[in-house]
Amino acid sequence: MSDSFTHLDSSGNPSMVDVGDKAITKRTATARSIVILGPDIMDRLEHKEIQTRKGPVFQTAILAGIMAAKKTSELIPLCHPLALDKVKVDIHVNEQREVVIDCTATITGKTGVEMEALTGASVAALTIYDMCKAFSHDIVIRETKLMAKSGGKRDFVREKRC
Numbered sequence: 001m002s003d004s005f006t007h008l009d010s011s012g013n014p015s016m017v018d019v020g021d022k023a024i025t026k027r028t029a030t031a032r033s034i035v036i037l038g039p040d041i042m043d044r045l046e047h048k049e050i051q052t053r054k055g056p057v058f059q060t061a062i063l064a065g066i067m068a069a070k071k072t073s074e075l076i077p078l079c080h081p082l083a084l085d086k087v088k089v090d091i092h093v094n095e096q097r098e099v100v101i102d103c104t105a106t107i108t109g110k111t112g113v114e115m116e117a118l119t120g121a122s123v124a125a126l127t128i129y130d131m132c133k134a135f136s137h138d139i140v141i142r143e144t145k146l147m148a149k150s151g152g153k154r155d156f157v158r159e160k161r162c
Contacts, residue, residue, distance in 0.1 A: 016078045022110040027151030031117035033125035035099040036140040041132050042097050050132065057131045058091045065089035065103050065124030069116040079115050082107055087116070089124055101125055102147070112152045118144060 009015040044050050050057040066087045073081040086106040094100050103120035105113035125141045132139060148157045 014078060016080070017111070019080065019110040024108060024110055025151045026106070026108050027112045027149070028104060028106045029112060029114040029117040029149040030102055030104040030147045031114070031121040031144060032103075032147050033101045033121040033144040034142045035101065035125050035128050036142055037099060037128070037132055038136055038138045039097075041135045041139070042093070044135065045093065048093070052131050052134065054131050057128055060131060061091060061101070061124040061127040062089040064127040065101065065120040068123030069103060069105050069113075069120035072116045072119040075119060076115055080111050082109060082111070082113065082116065084113065084116060087120055089120060091124070098142070099125075099128060101128075112149060114146055114149050117149075118146060 041050065049059065054060065066089055068075070069087040070084060073079040084105055084107050086104075088104045090102045090104075092100055101121050101124045103117045103124065105116040105120065107113050107116075122141075122144050125144065129139050129141060146156065146158065149155065
C-alpha cells in the first residue's frame with residue numbers, strides 16, 4: 001500500500017496518474033450499492049420488477065448504471081477516459097428485502113476500473129431512488145463499496161454478505 005496520494009504531484013497539486021509505462025492487463029472491478037425502499041415500495045414488486053409511469057425501475061437502473069460507468073471520466077476529476085470492454089449491472093432483492101446492485105466493469109488496459117464500477121452502481125441506485133420517489137421519499141441508499149478488483153498491482157476481494 002502506498003503512503004502517498006496518487007493524484008497529487010510533488011508540489012501537492014492535482015495530477016492525473018501517468019499510466020504510460022504500466023503493462024496492459026485484463027482488469028475487472030465489481031462495486032455494490034444497497035438501496036432500502038421500505039415495505040410500501042417493496043410490496044409493489046411484481047415479477048421481480050417495479051413498474052412506474054417512467055417505465056420498469058430495475059431495467060432503467062441497469063441502463064443508467066452502464067451509461068454512467070462509460071461516462072466516469074466526465075464525472076470524476078482525474079479519471080482516465082477508458083474504452084471499457086464490458087459493463088454488467090445486476091439487480092436483485094436479498095433476504096432482508098434490500099435492493100442489491102452489483103456493477104462489474106472490465107477492460108484490457110493500463111489502468112483499473114474501480115471508479116467505473118463504483119459510478120455505475122451509484123447511478124443505478126440513484127435511478128432507483130428517482131423512479132420510486134413518487135411512491136415514498138423514505139428511501140435510503142445505504143452504501144456503495146468496492147467488492148472486488150483484479151488485474152492491477154494488487155487484487156482485492158471483500159467478504160460478501162448478501
